[in-house]
Amino acid sequence: MGTVLRRLLLALPIAFGVSVVCFALVYIAPGDPLQTIVPPDATQATIDAVKHAYGLDKPLVVQYLIWLWRVLHGNLGTSISTTRPVALEVMLALGNTMRLVALAMPAALIVGYAMGVAAARFPGGWIDRAVTGIAVVGVSLPNYWVGVVLVILCAVQWSLLPATGMGSGHAALLSWESLRFMILPSISLALIPMGIIARSTRACVLDLASHDFVLTLRAKGMSESTVTRHVLRNALPQVIAIVGLQFGYLMGGSILVETVFSWPGSGFLLGRAIQNRDVPLLQGTVLVLAMIFVATNLLVDLLQVRLDPRLRRG
Amino acid sequence: MSAPLLEIADLDVAFHGDGTPVQALSGVSLRLDPGQVLCIIGESGSGKSVTLRAMMRLLPERRARIGGQISFAGRDVLAMTDRQLRAMRGREMAMIFQEPMTALDPVYTIGAQIAETVRRHLGGTQAAARARALDMLERVGVPSAARRLDAYPHELSGGLRQRAMIALALSCGPQLLLADEPTTALDATVQIQVLLLLRRLQAELGMGIVFVTHDLGVAAEIADRVAVMYAGRIVEEGSVAEVLGRPAHPYTAGLLASSVEHVAPGAEIAAIPGAPPDLRALPPGCSFAPRCRHAVAACDATVPPPVRPGPGRMARCFTPLGFAPSGHAVEEHVA
Ligand SMILES: Nc1ncnc2c1ncn2[C@@H]1O[C@H](COP(=O)(O)OP(=O)(O)OP(=O)(O)O)[C@@H](O)[C@H]1O
Ligand SMILES: [Mg+2]
Numbered sequence: 135m136g137t138v139l140r141r142l143l144l145a146l147p148i149a150f151g152v153s154v155v156c157f158a159l160v161y162i163a164p165g166d167p168l169q170t171i172v173p174p175d176a177t178q179a180t181i182d183a184v185k186h187a188y189g190l191d192k193p194l195v196v197q198y199l200i201w202l203w204r205v206l207h208g209n210l211g212t213s214i215s216t217t218r219p220v221a222l223e224v225m226l227a228l229g230n231t232m233r234l235v236a237l238a239m240p241a242a243l244i245v246g247y248a249m250g251v252a253a254a255r256f257p258g259g260w261i262d263r264a265v266t267g268i269a270v271v272g273v274s275l276p277n278y279w280v281g282v283v284l285v286i287l288c289a290v291q292w293s294l295l296p297a298t299g300m301g302s303g304h305a306a307l308l309s310w311e312s313l314r315f316m317i318l319p320s321i322s323l324a325l326i327p328m329g330i331i332a333r334s335t336r337a338c339v340l341d342l343a344s345h346d347f348v349l350t351l352r353a354k355g356m357s358e359s360t361v362t363r364h365v366l367r368n369a370l371p372q373v374i375a376i377v378g379l380q381f382g383y384l385m386g387g388s389i390l391v392e393t394v395f396s397w398p399g400s401g402f403l404l405g406r407a408i409q410n411r412d413v414p415l416l417q418g419t420v421l422v423l424a425m426i427f428v429a430t431n432l433l434v435d436l437l438q439v440r441l442d443p444r445l446r447r448g
Numbered sequence: 449m450s451a452p453l454l455e456i457a458d459l460d461v462a463f464h465g466d467g468t469p470v471q472a473l474s475g476v477s478l479r480l481d482p483g484q485v486l487c488i489i490g491e492s493g494s495g496k497s498v499t500l501r502a503m504m505r506l507l508p509e510r511r512a513r514i515g516g517q518i519s520f521a522g523r524d525v526l527a528m529t530d531r532q533l534r535a536m537r538g539r540e541m542a543m544i545f546q547e548p549m550t551a552l553d554p555v556y557t558i559g560a561q562i563a564e565t566v567r568r569h570l571g572g573t574q575a576a577a578r579a580r581a582l583d584m585l586e587r588v589g590v591p592s593a594a595r596r597l598d599a600y601p602h603e604l605s606g607g608l609r610q611r612a613m614i615a616l617a618l619s620c621g622p623q624l625l626l627a628d629e630p631t632t633a634l635d636a637t638v639q640i641q642v643l644l645l646l647r648r649l650q651a652e653l654g655m656g657i658v659f660v661t662h663d664l665g666v667a668a669e670i671a672d673r674v675a676v677m678y679a680g681r682i683v684e685e686g687s688v689a690e691v692l693g694r695p696a697h698p699y700t701a702g703l704l705a706s707s708v709e710h711v712a713p714g715a716e717i718a719a720i721p722g723a724p725p726d727l728r729a730l731p732p733g734c735s736f737a738p739r740c741r742h743a744v745a746a747c748d749a750t751v752p753p754p755v756r757p758g759p760g761r762m763a764r765c766f767t768p769l770g771f772a773p774s775g776h777a778v779e780e781h782v783a
Contacts, residue, residue, distance in 0.1 A: 355535065
């Protein structure tokens with residue numbers, strides 16, 4: 135239990151750092167934060183009044199603390215471009231991205247893991263070469279390009295699936311009516327994690343297969359399936375670490391893929407916030423995404439401690 | 449004379465892969481009687497581990513070409529099916545390794561790993577298997593064994609880990625234990641304890657042991673017989689007292705001279721000049737000839753056939769030390 139607590143405590147400074155960077159975004163972003171609110175010909179008095187109204191005349195530390203207090207209470211401010219609460223915008227977008235991730239991540243994991251294990255069975259054989267080829271292609275093809283190609287083939291040429299959008303929004307989440315919109319963007323998103331998971335699983339299993347304990351298992355008279363079970367069990371913590379990292383990336387949404395498919399997810403939102411110079415929206419989105427990343431890493435850490443006794447310490 | 453527990457005749461092992469095959473073993477012949485301890489000694493890369501693994505058919509199936517005969521308890525190991533092999537491994541023939549840290553599965557407890565073996569071969573409930581695991585840990589002298597049953601390998605000291613490995617190997621009562629440098633990675637004091645333990649268990653259980661080491665002191669401590677390997681060949685074999693006391697092969701003599709324990713304080717340690725041959729391109733004659741002070745023309749031409757410099761002894765040398773140079777090889781053994 136001590137280990138769990140220590141990992142939690144270790145995550146705190148990271149979360150703090152992330153919050154500071156997000157807060158500072160307002161000042162890092164090019165241009166004056168007031169510029170978008172105040173008309174260019176405003177008088178100094180108006181500018182001062184607005185500054186005061188937004189608390190921008192207070193010292194930075196105080197501003198940060200006020201901001202942090204609000205954030206901790208779920209108030210991420212108001213979007214300048216839509217005038218809706220940032221928290222609401224972010225939650226809606228995250229929900230949409232989550233729908234893609236819920237499809238893309240398990241697919242990437244299952245296919246990538248199976249490919250990696252198959253490749254490691256006969257290293258250098260044709261399966262291994264095929265898997266390596268697919269994985270390299272999957273990782274190196276730009277995913278938005280794959281998205282465009284998929285749209286051209288599946289939507290335009292063969293009219294199998296819709297090209298863009300999310301559908302009516304009234305359809306049930308798991309109905310074909312809404313699923314069919316998710317297939318092409320999910321495939322585009324799954325390719326990179328699939329390639330990475332396949333490559334790392336292969337490397338990990340091969341590395342483990344050369345370990346002495348595998349020889350011991352054979353020398354004990356264990357069947358090949360038992361040996362494989364031991365190897366996969368040993369590979370699990372590493373695979374989980376990679377999956378966690380990829381999950382974090384996917385939750386960030388891909389600006390390009392979501393733009394290609396007009397999918398209103400977190401990447402799409404981020405793109406909109408940048409385009410509209412909507413600093414509160416940008417700040418809130420980046421903050422939430424970064425926190426999801428931190429939380430995922432923490433979860434992966436804790437899972438690894440659970441799965442690998444060598445990481446546990448008194 | 450009883451039937452041998454293990455008999456190896458003309459064992460050849462070559463590893464095929466990319467490029468020239470590696471001739472790891474050439475014409476290895478060995479014999480072990482029940483309850484006997486045979487030490488295989490030799491430099492790194494001489495083929496000791498390959499010999500042990502061949503006995504259990506643990507070499508990579510597709511890369512290793514095996515020729516010759518291995519018979520264990522009257523059965524032909526090289527003709528066994530996978531199923532028969534799995535039934536034999538861990539049950540009748542067990543193996544322990546140099547590094548128990550890497551030889552044990554890091555994510556399972558010691559108890560689970562022993563119980564897994566017990567259930568595989570002897571069946572029974574998990575509780576019974578655990579009880580047996582506990583019994584084994586106590587037998588190999590692991591203190592507070594009940595607690596250690598639930599320990600992970602990394603939580604034990606090197607010596608305890610090796611004891612746990614021995615408990616695992618002996619858990620199903622094998623007739624033959626293959627030990628691949630089990631004391632090399634341990635501290636000197638722990639090394640002696642583990643050797644004494646193995647000797648005691650060997651006497652108690654009456655099993656045969658093939659013990660690989662490059663430490664002559666260890667061999668002297670535990671062995672009944674010694675086989676000296678060089679570049680994949682057994683160059684000398686005989687009782688421990690005779691081989692270490694009166695070596696017939698110049699390579700054995702060189703090993704003895706270069707071993708620290710056998711040198712008087714202050715005296716110079718005589719390393720054997722040169723290096724072992726490349727196993728991808730073995731010379732046509734004796735592999736040791738290029739490094740041998742006693743080499744004659746014949747040594748470079750053909751591999752010396754086995755000669756018997758004394759009763760129960762064998763050496764592959766045209767000019768065995770302390771014996772008359774012999775052109776008359778013993779015909780019965782010629783490869
Ligand atoms: N799986 C393998 N594939 C290819 N070559 C191998 C393989 N296993 C062993 N060899 C080669 O066979 C030779 C003998 O190796 P072996 O491991 O038996 O040496 P050893 O006497 O046990 O040495 P050490 O004291 O270092 O353990 C070496 O040259 C090694 O490179
Ligand atoms: Mg070895």
